[in-house]
Amino acid sequence: MFAMLVRLYLTVAGLLLCSMLLVQQAFPYLFPDQYSQSARHEFSGELALLREHLRGVGIGELPERIAALNRSNPDRYSVLSPAMALRLPARVLAELAASGTASDHVSTEHHHVYVRLDHGDVVQISYDESDFPIRYIAYATVFAMVLVGLMIWLQPHWRDLERLRDAAARFGDGDLNARARLPGGSSIRQLCVYFNNMADQIGCLIQSQRDMVNAASHELRTPITRLEFGLANLGDTLDDRVARARVHALRCDVEELDLLVGELLTLGMLERSGPMPALERIDLSAFLRASTGVSAEELRIRSTHIEWELAPALKEVVVEPRSLGRAFSNLMRNALRYADGTIRVGAEAVEHGWQLVVEDDGVGIPPEDRLRVFEPFYRLDRSRDRATGGFGLGLSIVRQVIDRHGGEIHIESSPLGGARFVMRIPWHQPGEWRGRSRAPREEPAADAGHFEHSFHLQ
The missing domain is CATH 3.30.565.10 (Histidine kinase-like ATPase, C-terminal domain)
Structure with missing residues (x-):
């Protein structure tokens, strides 16, 4: 189960990680307008307060006011000179000209929001999400919950597969009565039904074959015995040496046939799964x-x-x-x-x-x-x-x-x-036989000879 869980978890976690990276890295470039609008909406309150705070402030006082604002949040606010403002992306300049505000996603963790003041200067607001550890804790929590969910989902499947595997192993070892029993809500119940039907058909075929051989062997015993007694009596009444030799040869054939029947009965008895x-x-x-x-x-x-x-x-x-x-x-x-x-x-x-x-x-x-x-x-x-x-x-x-x-x-x-x-x-203990399970196949001792553990039930 552990190997299956690891493979499944790595697959799901890999897909989840790719999805996160796709959302974070690609979406800002695929949907720039939507991201810009969302950022302006998020900072609309701060932008309005900033405009009101800097209304009527001259160009000479602006750096001092910005420095005062940065005391509580260092490097959050900065004033862009006209030359620097002209180097902004064309989309940002167009948004500033249209609405007086704009946003730009420098990367997935660094964002800028711009506001144009009444006298034409541009103030840049920077915010950085890379210093928020709670974000990574959230990611770890998501992956941990995925793992727990997979374990909860996989456990009943694995339990049912183990039951099916055990039934198949017992059937393969000769227990023709071995069947898999699964609850009605099992996701592999249909597979279990197919396995049991297959086992029923195979068991019936093997049992019918054995019954036929055993029945034929038993039925042959009586005529063989009659032939043997008849040939014995016939040999005692014959005087011709050639005839006696032929009768003796026939008796040997009958004995051979009787031996074959005995071997078949013995083999049939041993093949039974009882x-x-x-x-x-x-x-x-x-x-x-x-x-x-x-x-x-x-x-x-x-x-x-x-x-x-x-x-x-x-x-x-x-x-x-x-x-x-x-x-x-x-x-x-x-x-x-x-x-x-x-x-x-x-x-x-x-x-x-x-x-x-x-x-x-x-x-x-x-x-x-x-x-x-x-x-x-x-x-x-x-x-x-x-x-x-x-x-x-x-x-x-x-x-x-x-x-x-x-x-x-x-x-x-x-x-x-x-x-x-x-x-x-x-090694066994005296008493009733408890099963047909094989002994553990360990490596042989040094003096055990050349025992081949690639045993094929020769």
Whole structure:
């Protein structure tokens, strides 16, 4: 609000100052006759008294009388010699010849009024407004009142804009129920109505899409289960080895389809804007070792081992264990899929939270793909064979889980040669989940690794 107030005030004050300067500097030259008439009218009483006071005074006594008048107001009155009077502007001489009085604005602060006496001499009356400080106090008061008026006018506008901004931020963070509520007299109420209508339409579209995916996934579960049982029974009744092999291949396809449906249901659940389950305090080391989702047999078959580098000081953390366990399992299975022989898991406390790292010694992920791998159904390996597996949903689920924990995730190049997934999760307290606000994005500690704070929710 302060920046907006300053810009608005400077604009209004600049225009007001230009207007004042235009009136003071230009108007006397644009309207000389009106200013001259106003000055003569203002000094008409003084001019009449001056003429009466100097009536019948000879030329020799005139300087003495003028000096007597100047004792009370120094340098206000002066007598112009005929030669000096002839050097006056032509307009002034014309006014003196016509009415015996004239005025001249030397500048915006210095003015002269002239009166011709009976014997033809001209007396000049000078008045100076530059020594009146009240004038500048008045200007300062005007500008101060303008500032106060702008503050009073801007405050409700800024309040309503903040409400609209907050609603837009919550909607952008995934709260599809976020709406801006403004009073009926708000000047941006119509904009608020347009925003709410837009949010309603977007929310309906997203919700209908999610409902359609969830409904389709649920409906697919039943025929998939029937197919799986039917193929199992069929395989038990066949004697032909080729037929059994084909049935086995079909069962693998059905299992793959069942896995896809499960991934879709999980992703749909995480994308809902409702509150998370209660947060719990867990033993991090035991939790991670039990949530790898990778069996010892799989590690043996792939000739891969896991290196654990868990900081001893980081014993317990507060998380939602079910969803975080699923995210960690997805990262571990992703690492197992591409690792050549080593998977490294690390965890340590960092500023404002804790950090979990999963890396491998595989081929890594190209920098241009590190943002897109978290998109649903995006796959680095376009060949969807069982050797590589996956549907491109595992990392999307990871991102949703970390996002709902208020954390951040990004990908780096691992010292092992492969990909390095770095997750940062803020500290939480056990109990009901209070919101989805992100943790403050501070600069990392010196030992926090190369965490990129230009995070794009990769």
